Amino acid sequence: MAEVRYPKKVRDLKRLEAEAVELCAYNNSVLHGLLQTEEYARAIFNVRRPAFTEGEVEQQVTARLARQEILDPGASRRVFSFVQCESTLRRPIGGRIVMRRQLERVLEVGRLRNVDLQVLPLNREENSGTDGSFRLLKLTDGATVAFSEAPLSSRVMTNPKETTVLDIRYGVIRAQALSPRESLAFIEKVLGETEDMTLKASGDTDASVEWIKSSYSTADGPDCVEVAAVPDTVLVRDSKNPQGPRLALTPTAWTSFLPYASGS
The missing domain is CATH 3.30.870 (Endonuclease; Chain A)
Structure with missing residues (x-):
């Protein structure tokens, strides 16, 4: 009906x-x-x-x-x-x-x-x-x-x-x-x-975004991940190469990514 x-x-x-x-x-x-x-x-x-x-x-x-x-x-x-x-x-x-x-x-x-x-x-x-x-x-x-x-x-x-x-x-x-x-x-x-x-429209610059080292990063190993939040987006970058490429994920995609990042 x-x-x-x-x-x-x-x-x-x-x-x-x-x-x-x-x-x-x-x-x-x-x-x-x-x-x-x-x-x-x-x-x-x-x-x-x-x-x-x-x-x-x-x-x-x-x-x-x-x-x-x-x-x-x-x-x-x-x-x-x-x-x-x-x-x-x-x-x-x-x-x-x-x-x-x-x-x-x-x-x-x-x-x-x-x-x-x-x-x-x-x-x-x-x-x-x-x-x-x-x-x-x-x-x-x-x-x-x-x-x-x-x-x-x-x-x-x-x-x-x-x-x-x-x-x-x-x-x-x-x-x-x-x-x-x-x-x-x-x-x-x-x-x-x-x-x-x-990212450009949201003002994503090193001066305007607060980057936080992920709890899934290792102290001295290769897994050094930093994340930051801008409107409707989660940014991910390698803390050892902050000027390098970065991922831009939707919050939903970031939530789906977390189990893989933690190895669970």
């Missing part, structure tokens, strides 16, 4: 996604809904004009997150292919903190065994996706349903003459993009750059 609260368009899309054996999607404005964190999705719906009411924002966010259940590789043999334009990885929707967590989520999904995730870099001279975002749903009966979205309207296509054109286009876009392995490395690089910008 809860599903009837979702907007009709979302209900239809969720139903078709659940029936699909393969989902292919190209996005060049925002990250695909199946990849989005709650904070990222909320930021998108909050800037919609004319504005949604608070209740409508909650309804849209809840519906979007509910769709992500189909990503579970243990639930079915469904496979996914995403191609994201590089611009969607660099556009700081919701702010740098939200975007950092969002990129971590993209990496998490991209490592699932039933997902191929690719990035189409902005420096590519050939880009067959300039007409906009679209998705293809390949159903159990062999049919293909295509979706394309534009302001004020979304178009659903079932005519094989139209879906075949988009299927061919998607294949070309995939060939123009980085491979899945190269794409994960690329996203990790963008995440590192986002973390660097976050």
